[in-house]
Amino acid sequence: MARDAKGRETREKLLDGALRALVEHGIAGASARTVAAAAGVNQALVFYHFGSVDDLLAAACRRGAEQRVARHRDRLRAVTRLTDLLAFGRAMHAEEREAGHVAVLAQLLAGAQTHPRLAPATAAGLDLWAEEIEAVLRRVLAGTPLDGVTDPAGLARAVAASFVGLELYEGVDPDGADAALTALEQLGALLAAVEELNPMARKAVAHTLRRSGGRGR
Amino acid sequence: MARDAKGRETREKLLDGALRALVEHGIAGASARTVAAAAGVNQALVFYHFGSVDDLLAAACRRGAEQRVARHRDRLRAVTRLTDLLAFGRAMHAEEREAGHVAVLAQLLAGAQTHPRLAPATAAGLDLWAEEIEAVLRRVLAGTPLDGVTDPAGLARAVAASFVGLELYEGVDPDGADAALTALEQLGALLAAVEELNPMARKAVAHTLRRSGGRGR
DNA sequence: TCCCGTTTTGAGCGATCGCTCAAGGAGGAC
DNA sequence: GTCCTCCTTGAGCGATCGCTCAAAACGGGA
Numbered sequence: 161m162a163r164d165a166k167g168r169e170t171r172e173k174l175l176d177g178a179l180r181a182l183v184e185h186g187i188a189g190a191s192a193r194t195v196a197a198a199a200g201v202n203q204a205l206v207f208y209h210f211g212s213v214d215d216l217l218a219a220a221c222r223r224g225a226e227q228r229v230a231r232h233r234d235r236l237r238a239v240t241r242l243t244d245l246l247a248f249g250r251a252m253h254a255e256e257r258e259a260g261h262v263a264v265l266a267q268l269l270a271g272a273q274t275h276p277r278l279a280p281a282t283a284a285g286l287d288l289w290a291e292e293i294e295a296v297l298r299r300v301l302a303g304t305p306l307d308g309v310t311d312p313a314g315l316a317r318a319v320a321a322s323f324v325g326l327e328l329y330e331g332v333d334p335d336g337a338d339a340a341l342t343a344l345e346q347l348g349a350l351l352a353a354v355e356e357l358n359p360m361a362r363k364a365v366a367h368t369l370r371r372s373g374g375r376g377r
Numbered sequence: 378m379a380r381d382a383k384g385r386e387t388r389e390k391l392l393d394g395a396l397r398a399l400v401e402h403g404i405a406g407a408s409a410r411t412v413a414a415a416a417g418v419n420q421a422l423v424f425y426h427f428g429s430v431d432d433l434l435a436a437a438c439r440r441g442a443e444q445r446v447a448r449h450r451d452r453l454r455a456v457t458r459l460t461d462l463l464a465f466g467r468a469m470h471a472e473e474r475e476a477g478h479v480a481v482l483a484q485l486l487a488g489a490q491t492h493p494r495l496a497p498a499t500a501a502g503l504d505l506w507a508e509e510i511e512a513v514l515r516r517v518l519a520g521t522p523l524d525g526v527t528d529p530a531g532l533a534r535a536v537a538a539s540f541v542g543l544e545l546y547e548g549v550d551p552d553g554a555d556a557a558l559t560a561l562e563q564l565g566a567l568l569a570a571v572e573e574l575n576p577m578a579r580k581a582v583a584h585t586l587r588r589s590g591g592r593g594r
Numbered sequence: 595t596c597c598c599g600t601t602t603t604g605a606g607c608g609a610t611c612g613c614t615c616a617a618g619g620a621g622g623a624c
Numbered sequence: 625g626t627c628c629t630c631c632t633t634g635a636g637c638g639a640t641c642g643c644t645c646a647a648a649a650c651g652g653g654a
Contacts, residue, residue: 166650167601186491188405191641202603207643209601263490269545270487273480274403283549290553306567314560317546317553318539325542328486329534333500336507336534343531350523350568383620384631408611419633424613426631595654602649611640619632624625 171209173199178220182264187271190217218281221268225285228261229292239296246348249323250341257330266328286324290316305366306351388426390416395437399481404488407434435498438485442502445478446509456513463565466540467558474547483545503541507533523568 177199181190184198192213196203210216232252239245256262265285272278294316301307322344330337394416398407401415409430413420427433449469456462473479482502489495511533518524539561547554 170601184491187487189491192643193640203642204604204644205602213642266545267487267490269549270404270484273484273545273548274401274406279549283553286546286550287553309567310563311556311560314556314558315564318543318557318561321542321546321554321557322535322539323542324545325538325540326535328483328490328541329503329538331490332486332496333503336500336504337538339528339531340535340538341531343528344535346527347532350526387631409613410610420612421614421634422632430612597654598652600650600652603647605645605647607642607644609641612638614637615635617633617635620630622628622630624627 167209170199170201170205173201174206174209174216175220175223177201178216179224179261179264182217182220182267183260183262187217187267190267192216212277214275214277217268217271218278221265221278221281221285224261224264225288228256228265229288233292236292236296240300241352242300242348243345243352245293245296245300246341246345249319250345253323253327253330253341263327263331266324269324286317286320289323290320293319384426387416387418387422390418391423391426391433392437392440394418395433396441396478396481399434399437399484400477400479404434404484407484409433429494431492431494434485434488435495438482438495438498438502441478441481442505445473446505450509453509453513457517458569459517460562460565460569462510462513462517463558463562466536467562470540470544470547470558480544480548483541486541503534503537506540507537510536 174195177197178190178195180198181195185194190213192206193203195213195216196206206213206216210219232248235252236248239248253262265282268278268282268285272282290313294312297312297316297319301310301312326337326340329340391412394414395407395412397415398412402411407430409423410420412430412433413423423430423433427436449465449472452469453465456465470479482499485495485499485502489499507530511529514529514533514536518527518529543554543557546557
């Protein structure tokens with residue numbers, strides 16, 4: 161093994177171990193010893209390489225979010241309609257669950273409420289997702305009556321936040337979470353239906369949207 | 378103090394202290410000692426009255442959800458339009474935040490992923506909210522083109538889950554959470570606009586909805 | 595070969611964890 | 625008064641926490 165590659169490999173092991181420990185034991189059980197055990201290294205290396213447990217978890221959060229986005233980026237970018245976006249969300253969620261990656265970001269978000277050092281990392285992880293979703297939304301909404309009415313950046317954040325909530329929900333009530341996802345798909349069908357309206361009806365919708373202010377409430 | 382009222386008062390103090398400790402220290406910091414300190418009682422009473430820390434937190438979760446629903450039930454039931462529902466959500470969230478009640482349910486949901494004893498209580502707490510929201514949705518959606526297209530029970534769960542996600546989001550990125558809420562309000566304006574369409578356009582929307590299947594995807 | 599900087603190790607520090615326990619109030623029944 | 629039951633207390637158990645440290649192991653340059 162090359163000299164300079166040793167420390168780097170250990171860091172990789174610790175980051176992977178941190179994500180695995182978060183899935184398995186939650187934020188409360190992700191201690192230096194459990195993370196190191198999951199990584200197969202000595203627990204003192206957590207502090208040698210990352211300084212503290214919180215800093216390791218923050219780094220793992222960034223890495224986890226990047227990996228997850230990378231796993232699904234191609235399919236997310238292939239989305240062209242709102243209903244496809246929801247179908248993508250359901251499929252991605254099922255796959256992540258199958259692979260045991262679920263709720264890591266949610267655990268870190270919960271921990272960030274009381275561990276200030278985790279907040280920037282979790283916010284960055286969410287933003288990574290939100291930016292991907294925002295790009296899709298901008299493309300999907302362009303030309304529809306919704307264009308210019310809804311803020312794509314805000315909507316993307318809402319979608320990202322909702323997904324975190326749904327992942328947590330699924331952990332305590334899978335059936336309820338499934339019903340929620342189905343209802344959202346039905347809601348997406350409404351938005352898609354507006355796109356498919358005949359020109360006159362579509363014009364009426366657009367007009368009503370403008371008249372209602374387009375700024376909510 | 379009457380004989381039978383002593384234990385009951387201690388239990389009340391512990392439940393309140395548990396909620397306060399959850400807000401202040403998060404699920405990871407809500408130990409028997411911190412909860413008892415917040416309640417102003419001896420830590421051994423946690424185990425005398427509730428058996429374990431997890432059982433106390435579960436009871437506090439139920440109580441917290443009930444109290445929160447009770448605090449806002451009147452105004453929630455006064456909601457008659459979808460846009461009012463979102464405005465209510467934003468106002469309730471701001472009030473709860475002001476009062477320091479935010480993210481308790483979110484903390485418990487995160488903890489429930491790895492503490493099986495918490496899962497039923499958090500699921501029940503979410504359901505309490507979802508049922509209130511579901512009743513409002515049934516009333517609000519009745520007679521609109523959305524009636525019969527979207528499942529009110531599932532949609533209510535989606536709303537409840539999304540709100541949990543948004544509370545967590547706000548803890549790490551207040552501006553992003555605010556943008557998300559605004560975007561949702563804009564989305565609500567679209568649904569409201571459909572309600573306000575002229576009869577012909579509205580009929581076209583309803584027809585398109587039926588043609589698109591009404592079951593999502 | 596020896597040296598030196600990096601990495602790894604296992605022991606151990608003080609603090610906190612969930613929980614138990616023996617001991618002692620504080621009413622109410624008699 | 626004497627019980628009896630419920631409630632409360634402070635000490636303390638073993639385990640785990642984040643983190644530190646001295647010493648060993650290792651690999652490359654001289």
